[in-house]
């Protein structure tokens with residue numbers, strides 16, 4: 001087998017923030033078993049490797065001097081238990097959600113319309129409208145770059161947390177996910193406690209929603225607030241919702257009567273980063289005529305309306321982090337992965 005690389009490939013159409021950096025070598029991986037050979041090429045030339053899924057949760061700050069591998073492996077397999085599915089990492093996430101609904105496998109509907117690939121979903125443990133990816137996760141398989149072997153990881157190995165996993169920490173750049181196994185339900189039970197979702201269904205007159213209703217509602221809510229990356233480049237929420245101590249939340253609530261806060265099980269409090277940004281005046285604001293804005297309908301999303309450079313994205317984020325720290329004493333953590 002010989003592997004063919006594209007040289008000096010622009011990555012603009014491979015990251016949804018549309019940052020125009022290039023890759024010295026680019027490889028579109030359509031068969032998982034090509035991976036060892038592609039990695040050997042990089043190793044022999046002593047080049048760094050960057051893995052891209054849908055490019056919807058990365059910020060590329062400069063030209064990549066090594067090998068970029070775009071994960072494009074496809075395929076969905078049902079096991080004997082029809083609600084146990086193994087999905088190739090390059091499958092589109094939203095495509096999977098719709099496929100599952102059409103095949104009577106329920107649970108993913110709250111995660112409708114999240115951009116990106118199936119293989120990227122575990123990395124940030126995608127979540128929306130009261131549901132998180134890890135709830136359906138059974139195992140995943142991928143290439144361990146240290147032991148140079150295929151390896152299967154179970155749920156406890158992955159250290160899932162809010163928008164976090166081992167793949168953003170100890171295994172960052174060390175493990176390449178090629179397939180994911182999920183267990184869904186054959187019971188069409190809708191989860192609709194998330195306030196915005198509940199309100200939308202009530203207003204639509206749907207009192208006993210089915211999973212398809214939930215999917216349609218989530219799609220409508222997302223379309224009304226979140227910019228479509230194909231039209232307005234973005235990587236979704238740019239910051240995580242910060243978690244603070246209950247005492248600090250109480251002090252903030254005294255000062256800001258309309259503070260949006262959610263108590264979480266460990267006694268701490270999660271704040272809405274979007275609310276903090278809006279209060280601080282960042283909603284709809286542009287950064288230094290760079291074409292970078294915090295979105296005017298959801299201030300947690302940074303959008304690139306021009307030809308912004310990756311470093312400007314980081315400068316903008318740092319300015320905002322400093323401002324939120326100064327105003328509220330709250331530190332905001334960047335959500336996408338920075339390269």
Ligand code: EPU
Nearest residue numbers: 128129130236237239240241260272274275278298299300
């Ligand atoms: N809010 C504001 N102003 C804003 C944005 C939000 O006041 O500009 C307030 C809202 O009014 C609401 C609260 O903040 O009271 C929460 O807003 P929303 O329901 O829009 O959710 P979020 O916390 O801003 C999170 C996820 C989204 C996910 C939604 C729905 C994170 C970092 N973001 O956003 O995920 O779609 O909940 O579950 O957790 C993503 O990760 O890329 C993403 C889009």
